[in-house]
Amino acid sequence: MQELTNLPEVLRSIQKPTKLGPAARREMFVGLAFILPWLFGFLVFTLIPILATFLFSFMNLNLLDPVWPPKFVGFANYITMFGDSAIWNARPNSTPGGMWITLRFGAIALPVGILLPLGIALLMNNKYLKGQNLFRSLFYMPFIIPFVASIYLWAGVLNPQTGWVNQTLLAMGVPNANLPGWANDINWVYPAYVLFGIWGIGNAMLTMLAGLQGVPTELYDAAKVDGAGSWATFMNITFPMVSPIIFFNLILSIVGLFQYFLVPLAFNQGTGFPGGATMFYNLYLYKQFFQFQHMSYGAAMAWLLFVVILIVTALLFWSAKYWVYYASESR
Amino acid sequence: MVKKTVNSILVTGFTTIILAVFLSPFLYMIFTSLKTQAQQSVPSSPIWPAAYPTYVIPSTVKGTFTLKVSKSGPLLDQTVDVSQFAGKTVDVYTVPVGPNGSGKQLALLMGFQKGSIFLDPANPTADPIVWNGGFFKTLPRDWSFSPAWGNYAEMWKDINYPVVLWNTFQYAVWTTIGVLVSCILVAYGFSRFRFPGRDLLFMVLISVLFLPIFVTVIPTFAFWTQLTDFLTKHGMPNFGVGTWWPLIIPSFFGNPYDVFLLRQYFMTLPRELDEAAMIDGAGPLNILWSVIIPQSYPVIVAVTVFHIVYAWNDYFGPLIYLTNNRTAYPVSVALATFNGMFGTRPELIQAGALVTLAFPLLLFFLAQRFFVQGIVITGVEK
Numbered sequence: 108m109q110e111l112t113n114l115p116e117v118l119r120s121i122q123k124p125t126k127l128g129p130a131a132r133r134e135m136f137v138g139l140a141f142i143l144p145w146l147f148g149f150l151v152f153t154l155i156p157i158l159a160t161f162l163f164s165f166m167n168l169n170l171l172d173p174v175w176p177p178k179f180v181g182f183a184n185y186i187t188m189f190g191d192s193a194i195w196n197a198r199p200n201s202t203p204g205g206m207w208i209t210l211r212f213g214a215i216a217l218p219v220g221i222l223l224p225l226g227i228a229l230l231m232n233n234k235y236l237k238g239q240n241l242f243r244s245l246f247y248m249p250f251i252i253p254f255v256a257s258i259y260l261w262a263g264v265l266n267p268q269t270g271w272v273n274q275t276l277l278a279m280g281v282p283n284a285n286l287p288g289w290a291n292d293i294n295w296v297y298p299a300y301v302l303f304g305i306w307g308i309g310n311a312m313l314t315m316l317a318g319l320q321g322v323p324t325e326l327y328d329a330a331k332v333d334g335a336g337s338w339a340t341f342m343n344i345t346f347p348m349v350s351p352i353i354f355f356n357l358i359l360s361i362v363g364l365f366q367y368f369l370v371p372l373a374f375n376q377g378t379g380f381p382g383g384a385t386m387f388y389n390l391y392l393y394k395q396f397f398q399f400q401h402m403s404y405g406a407a408m409a410w411l412l413f414v415v416i417l418i419v420t421a422l423l424f425w426s427a428k429y430w431v432y433y434a435s436e437s438r
Numbered sequence: 439m440v441k442k443t444v445n446s447i448l449v450t451g452f453t454t455i456i457l458a459v460f461l462s463p464f465l466y467m468i469f470t471s472l473k474t475q476a477q478q479s480v481p482s483s484p485i486w487p488a489a490y491p492t493y494v495i496p497s498t499v500k501g502t503f504t505l506k507v508s509k510s511g512p513l514l515d516q517t518v519d520v521s522q523f524a525g526k527t528v529d530v531y532t533v534p535v536g537p538n539g540s541g542k543q544l545a546l547l548m549g550f551q552k553g554s555i556f557l558d559p560a561n562p563t564a565d566p567i568v569w570n571g572g573f574f575k576t577l578p579r580d581w582s583f584s585p586a587w588g589n590y591a592e593m594w595k596d597i598n599y600p601v602v603l604w605n606t607f608q609y610a611v612w613t614t615i616g617v618l619v620s621c622i623l624v625a626y627g628f629s630r631f632r633f634p635g636r637d638l639l640f641m642v643l644i645s646v647l648f649l650p651i652f653v654t655v656i657p658t659f660a661f662w663t664q665l666t667d668f669l670t671k672h673g674m675p676n677f678g679v680g681t682w683w684p685l686i687i688p689s690f691f692g693n694p695y696d697v698f699l700l701r702q703y704f705m706t707l708p709r710e711l712d713e714a715a716m717i718d719g720a721g722p723l724n725i726l727w728s729v730i731i732p733q734s735y736p737v738i739v740a741v742t743v744f745h746i747v748y749a750w751n752d753y754f755g756p757l758i759y760l761t762n763n764r765t766a767y768p769v770s771v772a773l774a775t776f777n778g779m780f781g782t783r784p785e786l787i788q789a790g791a792l793v794t795l796a797f798p799l800l801l802f803f804l805a806q807r808f809f810v811q812g813i814v815i816t817g818v819e820k
């Protein structure tokens with residue numbers, strides 16, 4: 108009887124046993140049964156494919172012309188890959204390599220992808236703003252529209268001849284010859300692609316706004332008493348308090364950057380136009396696999412990308428201790 | 439007090455301007471989708487959908503007039519039987535025949551190289567007006583608002599929209615069912631039961647979100663291709679490449695993002711109710727059904743709307759598995775293909791984009807609260 112009245116206590120005590128008792132064993136089996144769909148899916152759709160990709164990358168497989176039994180070629184695919192100028196070329200005035208394109212695009216896309224939503228969230232958190240909820244919905248709204256549709260909208264607005272952006276620049280007195288060619292212009296194609304994706308900031312903006320709203324007002328009051336200016340308040344209170352959310356969004360952005368290829372694929376059918384400037388690493392991988400059917404080469408490229416993303420995220424997590432503030436640690 | 443009002447106006451005004459710029463492509467899309475091809479070929483045409491004005495000559499006009507017109511130089515007699523034009527639609531030009539050479543809107547009956555004959559739409563039964571000032575095509579024409587709704591009908595037919603809509607709808611419904619059933623079970627397992635390695639498994643689940651897709655896509659696609667070859671070779675019904683099955687089946691095995699969302703929410707529910715039900719002898723499935731789910735409608739709605747929007751917008755999966763089967767295309771792939779074929783018809787592309795984004799937009803406005811809540815759960819709690 109006592110066990111029943113004290114059930115919560117009993118439950119808690121069996122939650123951390125050194126050796127599993129019968130109740131805990133039962134709980135384990137029930138829990139595992141519930142997560143079974145995911146466990147099975149993870150094995151079949153994630154873990155086995157990852158290992159298969161790893162294996163494929165040391166073989167010589169071609170999807171069009173499967174040879175049986177498959178032959179192991181050692182590191183041949185990796186050696187070819189590290190010498191492939193379509194991936195690594197960084198010399199000026201020549202077609203840039205996919206990795207280099209990804210980094211150059213990221214140099215614009217990452218700061219915009221963090222600072223713009225942060226700026227809008229700060230504006231939205233301003234105590235003088237009227238109709239905050241309406242603004243929040245409207246700034247978030249474009250996030251949910253299909254990226255395929257939003258590319259065509261932005262491509263229209265950025266059309267060098269008929270688009271509103273260049274028409275505005277023309278009306279402001281920019282000479283016709285100096286107008287940017289946006290997606291058709293090798294010098295403007297990355298800013299153009301950043302604009303194609305700018306409607307994706309809604310998520311980051313909402314999370315940052317929620318973070319800003321969670322900053323305790325006492326902190327601001329204390330800063331005011333201490334006579335801190337608005338910049339000092341931002342750097343010493345606002346930024347540290349929302350830094351975990353900025354960190355979270357930075358990780359998402361970087362992982363997204365290293366997987367970037369759907370926009371050029373949908374917009375240019377993956378031709379790399381203009382002048383190979385949009386042949387991003389993943390687009391090149393996609394073409395190797397789906398167009399040229401070089402399965403093993405694609406697998407090697409996918410594994411390299413996997414490792415690069417792991418290293419970059421690990422570096423970011425390491426850097427976090429210098430700039431990300433976790434309130435719970437100081438408690 | 440005054441300072442506060444001024445600040446409010448400044449901040450709200452500034453935010454409104456930024457928002458207007460941010461959303462301006464929507465207006466571009468609406469305007470462009472309603473323009474005629476003719477308007478787009480004229481660089482000086484207005485940004486809104488417009489057409490040159492026309493005039494339908496009333497059936498009451500009659501009379502034959504002989505007028506002196508400069509066809510290609512000297513003034514010659516030209517006979518006009520006005521009743522011939524009755525019921526016809528003619529172009530309207532701004533002709534400088536008013537006092538002091540001011541322009542007047544006149545409907546063109548006959549135009550020649552050096553002179554033309556017009557009818558005054560304000561007074562169609564009066565005598566025709568002759569203007570011998572030059573070639574009529576050099577006369578200015580006013581644009582008037584005129585949306586070309588026909589673009590939508592043309593796009594609808596060219597994309598074969600009813601079919602792609604039905605395909606997308608089926609995909610969204612099946613995968614939403616799969617995601618809801620599997621993710622609720624998995625999230626319940628992760629949030630309510632203790633077992634060794636649970637937290638590690640949950641970390642693994644989250645880390646899948648950061649995996650580059652090609653690491654898993656290559657063998658998976660190869661598998662479905664081989665399966666399709668095998669099935670067709672042995673005359674069995676194909677459920678591989680070219681069908682929706684490779685995309686629908688995985689949705690029944692838990693999606694990390696949705697599991698995460700649901701699990702975070704389940705964790706916030708008090709355990710007392712579970713425990714009370716347990717004392718009453720309810721089994722785990724019973725507790726999930728009658729205790730957890732009734733408390734979780736907000737997050738379940740959020741997962742549902744997120745997933746419907748995701749299915750609607752999904753491009754890559756359908757692209758790779760359905761490339762060879764045009765009849766199975768969803769809206770996103772159909773729109774991209776359409777863009778490739780009709781690159782010279784921006785009005786049709788914009789009409790297609792508008793129809794494609796209308797559904798998620800509508801869903802967003804209906805379920806706004808759930809969208810915002812769902813994102814805040816993922817972004818802030820972790």
